[in-house]
Amino acid sequence: MDNAHLATGDQRNLGPCPLCGRAMIEGPSVDRHHWVPRTEGGREAVAMHKVCHRMVHRVLDERTLARDYATAEALRSHPELRRFIAWVKKKPPDYIDWPKRTRRH
Numbered sequence: 539m540d541n542a543h544l545a546t547g548d549q550r551n552l553g554p555c556p557l558c559g560r561a562m563i564e565g566p567s568v569d570r571h572h573w574v575p576r577t578e579g580g581r582e583a584v585a586m587h588k589v590c591h592r593m594v595h596r597v598l599d600e601r602t603l604a605r606d607y608a609t610a611e612a613l614r615s616h617p618e619l620r621r622f623i624a625w626v627k628k629k630p631p632d633y634i635d636w637p638k639r640t641r642r643h
Contacts, residue, residue, distance in 0.1 A: 556610040557590040558623050560631050567632040578604035588634055593622050 552562040562568050562585055569591040574580025577600050586594075597618050598607055607613050614623065626633070 552585050555587045555590055556584055557586055557594065557613055557619070558626050560587065560627060560629070562587060563631050565632065567634045573608045574604045575600040580604065580608075587626075587631075589626060589629075590622075593619065593626075597622075 550564040552564055552568060554560065555562050556571075567588055568585050569588040570583045571586040571591050571594065572580040572583045574582070594603070594607075594613060597616065607616065613619055
């Protein structure tokens with residue numbers, strides 16, 4: 539078993555978040571993110587911090603996600619998400635507060 543999935547107490551480390559790169563700890567701080575939203579025909583989903591997932595959907599509408607931001611690399615290239623990532627990297631892995639800014643493109 540690789541170190542990214544070692545048990546930590548009663549919780550399991552799920553590896554790095556595809557958006558922010560912080561460790562993900564199994565529990566309420568983790569969501570599932572569809573690279574292409576289900577409403578746009580997407581099926582593939584990955585674990586992502588809930589706070590990161592919420593921010594992605596606050597910044598980008600589903601059509602834009604499907605068309606232009608269907609990969610981790612593309613999401614990390616978005617200017618507003620880059621600022622968010624710089625901010626959230628300072629938070630602990632189980633941080634679950636929600637970003638306050640809402641603006642869709």
